[in-house]
Amino acid sequence: MNLGELKNKTILLFGKSRAFSSEEFESQLKHHGINLVKEYSDDVLLSIDGKMMTPYEQNASDELYESKKTTSINIDIFETELAKEIDxxxxxxxxxxxxxxxxxxxxxxxxxxxxxxxxxxxxxxxxxxxxxxxxxxxxxxxxxxxxxxxxxxxxxxxxxxxxxxxxxxxxxxxxxxxxxxxxxxxxxxxxxxxxxxxxxxxxxxxxxxxxxxxxxxxxxxxxxxNTYVKTLIALRKDCDEVMQNVLYEDGDEDVLLSLSQNSSLDKNIAKSLIKDDKYIKNIAKYITLDDELFDILVKLNKVELAQNESILHHMQEHLISLHNEDVKLALASNTHIDESTILELVSEGSLGISLAVYANIRTPKDNLESAYANPANHQALAYNESTPKEILLKLANSEDEEVLMELAKNISTPIEVLYQLQLDSRFQRAVKENSSFGKHIQTENIGWEV
Incomplete structure (x- = not known):
């Protein structure tokens, strides 16, 4: 539909305009040089069905449509075109x-x-x-x-x-x-x-x-x-250097604490903040690492550094070489470390480190399968979302309440196992809160109470 074709032509409106007020509707038509009438005459080129049409108008519109004397459209279509032409x-x-x-x-x-x-x-x-x-x-x-x-x-x-x-x-x-x-x-x-x-x-x-x-x-x-809103912005990855400096200059301890948890923290600000013990742990754990920062932080806080998601392979190797049990345990729990580091930690033989490794989604499937042979590893395997389905099905036969609870929480646990666990009052809540189970129920729409 082209409003230009209606210039100096006459249109008929049954009822009222909808999106435009009556005054604005007439003003817009006048702007386009379109004549508006409420009764049909031979000059009418287009008839429009508006809102709140009376029975008389509805009958008149139907008669016009059947006689094909004019083109007939709905008010919504016409007003949409009218709106497009607004300068x-x-x-x-x-x-x-x-x-x-x-x-x-x-x-x-x-x-x-x-x-x-x-x-x-x-x-x-x-x-x-x-x-x-x-x-x-x-x-x-x-x-x-x-x-x-x-x-x-x-x-x-x-x-x-x-x-x-x-x-x-x-x-x-x-x-x-x-x-x-x-x-x-x-x-x-x-x-x-x-x-x-x-x-x-x-x-x-x-x-x-x-x-x-x-x-x-x-x-x-x-x-x-206020301060709280500033702490929220200080945590954003897209908080750029200019904003970080403004927040840093603010000097508020809560704001600085949030800044210290920002993975995109400016290096110069980080170097200033690590002079205060309150911020070292956060910076070591969250900042995106390079070799310079690693060399500085490894002397200040090794455990949190081992938890850093951006830690590179040669940095992981360096931490292992320190032969620090707490550092190795932190590395074993880091879901962003290399598989080669996982395998090296598996060979350590420490029970605590082994359990952390078997709970880590980065651990290779073969290692998880072999770990099943030792019942001491079952709780960690039940927790791990990467544990193969066949292992999770075997763990469902466990009599260990802690193992079954981890299965109830694990989004990778087969649905049929979750159904069984849901029947046990000890695990019912955990199953209901399991997003995988909730999604299945909503998808299947079988009326299960969740």
């Missing part, structure tokens, strides 16, 4: 100059306009220092925002009328632009430095932790938010 820049300028809040609100409630135009219009809306649901206008605009972007809104039809709906919207959001828009809304900005854990505070923390939150928004949060 966004002209509309925005008009609204800025006129300060017509009613017209702005009308457009924000218009479901036919694009998401991009909606977000641009949202920036013009004045909340008048009040909260999202503190007055009728704010409530209507907030509801329009949530209902437009909330996934599966039809299944949660009341969510647009609660501030928590905005928090959930942020959590499920897949658009940087939307997060940016919500973060800059006046009620959110007013809540940045609050310590009251209300609904708006939950929106702020959700923005601070969302992986798509733009860096410019994070920088605003660092500048204006």
């Amino acid at each position: 966004e820049d002209t509309l925005l300028m008009s609204l800025k100059l006129s300060h017509d809040k009613d017209r702005l609100k009308s457009f924000l409630q218009n479901t036919a306009i694009s998401d991009n135009l909606f977000l641009r219009l949202l920036k013009l809306y004045s909340w008048n220092g009040e909260d999202f649901f503190e007055n009728d206008d704010n409530r209507d605009v907030t509801a329009a925002l949530i209902s437009r972007f909330y996934e599966n809104i039809e299944r949660n039809h009341n969510v647009q009328y609660a501030t928590l709906g905005l928090m959930h919207l942020v959590v499920q959001c897949k658009s940087e632009k939307l997060i940016d828009a919500i973060a800059t809304l006046e009620p959110v900005i007013k809540s940045l430095n609050t310590t009251t854990k209300n609904a708006n505070y939950n929106i702020v923390t959700s923005i601070a932790t969302h992986h798509l939150t733009p860096l410019n928004v994070l920088k605003i949060l660092i500048k204006k938010s």
Whole structure:
């Protein structure tokens, strides 16, 4: 459908417009040079079925359709095309100059306009220092925002009328632009430095932790938010060097503690923080290692260093050569070490290290199978998600409560075993909380109580 073809032509509307207010609908038609009538005449080129049609209008529309005197379409289709032709820049300028809040609100409630135009219009809306649901206008605009972007809104039809709906919207959001828009809304900005854990505070923390939150928004949060929000940002992998330095200069102990747990921690900041014993363990365990950092940290904290997920093979070899039992045990529990390191640790002969190795998902299948021969290894094997199915089935016959409990928690445990364990009150809760079992029940939809 091309609106240009309707210029200087006449259209007939049965009922009322839906997305556009009556005044705006007529204004848009006038802008396009389209004449609007409510009764049929020979000049009518197009008839539109609107909302709230009277029985008379419905009959008249049916007769027109059957006679094929005009082309007939639904109001939703026509309004969608009308919305596509809106000159966004002209509309925005008009609204800025006129300060017509009613017209702005009308457009924000218009479901036919694009998401991009909606977000641009949202920036013009004045909340008048009040909260999202503190007055009728704010409530209507907030509801329009949530209902437009909330996934599966039809299944949660009341969510647009609660501030928590905005928090959930942020959590499920897949658009940087939307997060940016919500973060800059006046009620959110007013809540940045609050310590009251209300609904708006939950929106702020959700923005601070969302992986798509733009860096410019994070920088605003660092500048204006309270300590807790800063700790959340300090933990983000995308917290860049500039933001890390601002957080470091802040000097707050809680913020620095979070920074020390950041795997992307700037090396220079790390070197400064390790001068304080409070941060050494975290840095050794979490920072992305290079040879320089390894050489520094191996002298300060070997055990946490052995737990570091970025530890390279030659670093693992160096730690083994130290012949420190605690260090080897930490290495054996590290799910990111090389298989060759696993095999070297297996040969150590220590029971504690062996159990840690057999609970490690990195341990080769052959080693797990051979470990089954020793009952002392059964609990570790029942815990390991990489244990072969045939071993897990054998372990289901165990009379050891601890072994069975690990099986109940293990997402790799065969479903038929979980069904049996669920019948035992000792393991029922663990099975219900097992995500693999829950997913199976939902998929099969057999009415099992979970």
